[in-house]
Amino acid sequence: KKILVIPGDGIGQEVTTWGQKVLTAVAANYHHQFTFEEGIMGHVAIEATGDPLPEETLQKARNSDAILFGAIGHAKYDNDPTLKVRPEQGLLKIRKELGLYANLRPIKLFDELLEASSIKPEILRGADILFFRELTGDVYFGEKKRTEDRNTASDLMIYHRYEVERIARKAYEAARTRRKKLCSVDKANVLEASRLWREVMQEIAKEYPDVETEHMFIDNAAMQLIKDPKRFDVVVTGNLFGDILTDEASQIAGSMGMLASASVGDKVGFYEPIHGSAHDIAGKGIANPLASILSAALMLDISFGLKTESQRVIKAVEATLRQGYRTMDIANKHTENEFIMGTDAMG
Amino acid sequence: KKILVIPGDGIGQEVTTWGQKVLTAVAANYHHQFTFEEGIMGHVAIEATGDPLPEETLQKARNSDAILFGAIGHAKYDNDPTLKVRPEQGLLKIRKELGLYANLRPIKLFDELLEASSIKPEILRGADILFFRELTGDVYFGEKKRTEDRNTASDLMIYHRYEVERIARKAYEAARTRRKKLCSVDKANVLEASRLWREVMQEIAKEYPDVETEHMFIDNAAMQLIKDPKRFDVVVTGNLFGDILTDEASQIAGSMGMLASASVGDKVGFYEPIHGSAHDIAGKGIANPLASILSAALMLDISFGLKTESQRVIKAVEATLRQGYRTMDIANKHTENEFIMGTDAMG
Ligand SMILES: CC(C)[C@H](C(=O)O)[C@@H](O)C(=O)O
Ligand SMILES: CC(C)[C@H](C(=O)O)[C@@H](O)C(=O)O
Numbered sequence: 001k002k003i004l005v006i007p008g009d010g011i012g013q014e015v016t017t018w019g020q021k022v023l024t025a026v027a028a029n030y031h032h033q034f035t036f037e038e039g040i041m042g043h044v045a046i047e048a049t050g051d052p053l054p055e056e057t058l059q060k061a062r063n064s065d066a067i068l069f070g071a072i073g074h075a076k077y078d079n080d081p082t083l084k085v086r087p088e089q090g091l092l093k094i095r096k097e098l099g100l101y102a103n104l105r106p107i108k109l110f111d112e113l114l115e116a117s118s119i120k121p122e123i124l125r126g127a128d129i130l131f132f133r134e135l136t137g138d139v140y141f142g143e144k145k146r147t148e149d150r151n152t153a154s155d156l157m158i159y160h161r162y163e164v165e166r167i168a169r170k171a172y173e174a175a176r177t178r179r180k181k182l183c184s185v186d187k188a189n190v191l192e193a194s195r196l197w198r199e200v201m202q203e204i205a206k207e208y209p210d211v212e213t214e215h216m217f218i219d220n221a222a223m224q225l226i227k228d229p230k231r232f233d234v235v236v237t238g239n240l241f242g243d244i245l246t247d248e249a250s251q252i253a254g255s256m257g258m259l260a261s262a263s264v265g266d267k268v269g270f271y272e273p274i275h276g277s278a279h280d281i282a283g284k285g286i287a288n289p290l291a292s293i294l295s296a297a298l299m300l301d302i303s304f305g306l307k308t309e310s311q312r313v314i315k316a317v318e319a320t321l322r323q324g325y326r327t328m329d330i331a332n333k334h335t336e337n338e339f340i341m342g343t344d345a346m347g
Numbered sequence: 348k349k350i351l352v353i354p355g356d357g358i359g360q361e362v363t364t365w366g367q368k369v370l371t372a373v374a375a376n377y378h379h380q381f382t383f384e385e386g387i388m389g390h391v392a393i394e395a396t397g398d399p400l401p402e403e404t405l406q407k408a409r410n411s412d413a414i415l416f417g418a419i420g421h422a423k424y425d426n427d428p429t430l431k432v433r434p435e436q437g438l439l440k441i442r443k444e445l446g447l448y449a450n451l452r453p454i455k456l457f458d459e460l461l462e463a464s465s466i467k468p469e470i471l472r473g474a475d476i477l478f479f480r481e482l483t484g485d486v487y488f489g490e491k492k493r494t495e496d497r498n499t500a501s502d503l504m505i506y507h508r509y510e511v512e513r514i515a516r517k518a519y520e521a522a523r524t525r526r527k528k529l530c531s532v533d534k535a536n537v538l539e540a541s542r543l544w545r546e547v548m549q550e551i552a553k554e555y556p557d558v559e560t561e562h563m564f565i566d567n568a569a570m571q572l573i574k575d576p577k578r579f580d581v582v583v584t585g586n587l588f589g590d591i592l593t594d595e596a597s598q599i600a601g602s603m604g605m606l607a608s609a610s611v612g613d614k615v616g617f618y619e620p621i622h623g624s625a626h627d628i629a630g631k632g633i634a635n636p637l638a639s640i641l642s643a644a645l646m647l648d649i650s651f652g653l654k655t656e657s658q659r660v661i662k663a664v665e666a667t668l669r670q671g672y673r674t675m676d677i678a679n680k681h682t683e684n685e686f687i688m689g690t691d692a693m694g
Contacts, residue, residue, distance in 0.1 A: 193502050199429065226465055227465050240534075
């Protein structure tokens with residue numbers, strides 16, 4: 001199997017090392033042949049080539065079986081909204097070019113982290129949500145405009161029927177293998193794109209009568225997710241709402257530093273932590289490597305069908321947490337028997 | 348003072364009675380002259396006239412000094428996204444027609460409700476956030492399109508400089524009277540409308556050097572709000588992001604049933620609970636009337652400048668909670684000395 005590793009920006013560099021090490025260990029222990037290549041993307045790629053997604057990286061991506069990605073973004077661009085070339089364009093472009101339309105974000109709390117969240121343990125215990133975020137449409141990819149006087153700016157929020165259909169089916173298929181509940185999130189009381197979304201969801205729902213379907217407005221969903229996370233099984237939503245809800249849901253898993261994601265679609269699978277480049281802690285060796293390690297576990301499962309190996313990695317993460325090892329972000333200030341570790345020690 | 352009361356749909360009917368009763372009591376006790384008129388809007392207005400915002404209601408609104416509104420929406424429309432005439436159009440139109448561009452949503456936890464939330468008390472204690480949600484722009488009001496084959500739908504997310512400027516100034520002025528911290532929320536790493544938003548915010552920030560400004564991406568904000576609500580003082584954001592964040596923030600106040608809002612702009616002030624029409628509990632007499640009562644308190648303060656009277660209402664709510672009276676939504680299953688009340692008893 002050919003794996004392309006793209007560490008990207010900020011803590012992407014340090015955490016991705018650990019995802020890759022775990023893949024190497026799995027290959028050795030289970031006698032698989034993984035070959036690794038490296039690619040650049042984001043701010044680091046702009047610095048090196050002027051392009052956030054150099055053609056060379058895209059070629060390598062097309063020729064690989066799976067991609068392990070780190071993070072993207074840099075404060076320089078955040079502070080100057082007028083810059084034309086921006087790191088995030090690299091990530092958006094690779095998602096589009098590789099047809100990665102379904103972004104799976106599993107939210108599950110490790111028992112050991114029950115106390116690490118700002119949410120009460122009794123609300124969290126047993127929560128297990130699988131998000132399907134549509135990843136190649138919506139206001140992310142609709143036409144962007146700025147008037148010549150620069151005083152008016154717009155982005156087109158747009159969805160096509162086929163885009164909703166294909167993510168709907170993926171989500172329903174997954175719901176069938178789980179608790180058979182699907183919640184579709186939109187803002188159909190205000191947005192036309194959401195009304196199309198809801199119409200199509202209602203149609204596809206008929207193909208899955210064994211799955212219980214619920215429609216929820218995004219504002220309500222943002223509330224229910226914190227109020228009662230256990231009510232959700234599979235959640236399917238658009239690109240923008242999915243971005244917001246899954247970051248919010250990180251509190252259900254204790255920390256953003258725990259969350260992995262898989263983007264799938266046409267062929268190549270793309271695996272990345274949900275967290276960003278976190279430049280404030282980058283290079284300090286304190287970032288949580290578990291999201292990258294769990295992204296590697298998702299790759300083993302989804303792209304390579306290696307379920308045993310994938311479970312082995314998850315068990316190893318569990319064991320590490322059970323022994324009390326913690327990075328800063330998941331440390332519980334009220335407990336004694338925890339050992340705060342750096343990125344490498346934790347890995 | 349002329350007050351227009353628009354109960355609207357669902358629980359709007361039962362809770363608004365209580366906001367009005369409190370205003371009547373204040374008038375009697377403090378010797379003010381409040382006259383009340385009633386107007387229809389939403390599903391009830393469609394049923395009666397075919398129009399979610401009849402011209403008569405709009406005229407009454409223009410001629411009033413302040414408006415007390417209940418809630419809007421009905422499952423019939425939620426379940427059928429193809430319906431052309433929809434209750435929410437009434438609310439959106441009145442916001443636009445009255446120039447209600449600034450929606451203030453104060454999020455503050457009554458000490459008595461510290462245990463009612465799904466978030467840990469130690470995370471919540473002391474949280475006090477004032478949201479400024481822009482209310483007459485964004486993807487809510489940009490052009491909506493549906494192709495003839497009905498397979499593609501879009502909404503234009505659009506902002507003009509003057510829209511950002513005026514809400515920015517309102518938010519900064521408020522920050523000056525509080526803890527002098529302002530957080531502007533956008534998605535400038537992806538959206539052009541957000542880049543304009545951030546540019547303008549950065550400019551206006553220079554006029555308020557005494558206020559500490561922070562810019563945050565919406566996904567991160569949705570997370571931080573739950574992780575550490577105390578880090579926020581004033582939050583200013585666009586129409587869509589504001590809709591999502593403030594519903595989410597309801598968990599900081601224990602329940603959606605506690606949250607009031609004020610929409611201001613050109614002249615008339617518009618006061619409403621953040622909660623929706625909640626048809627599942629409508630007519631059962633179990634809805635929490637406090638959001639409507641607290642909306643009345645906001646009206647006294649903001650539209651009429653009656654600070655003493657406004658504080659008196661808030662104190663009465665506090666006293667009621669202290670005595671242990673609760674509606675279902677704020678009941679704490681783990682406590683003994685609470686009395687679960689219906690809407691009327693609670694009012
Ligand atoms: C970095 C950014 C463009 C990206 C997104 O908004 O999709 C990130 O927040 C994510 O969730 O993967
Ligand atoms: C009912 C709906 C149109 C409305 C909105 O989205 O603005 C509501 O959610 C609100 O927050 O006032």
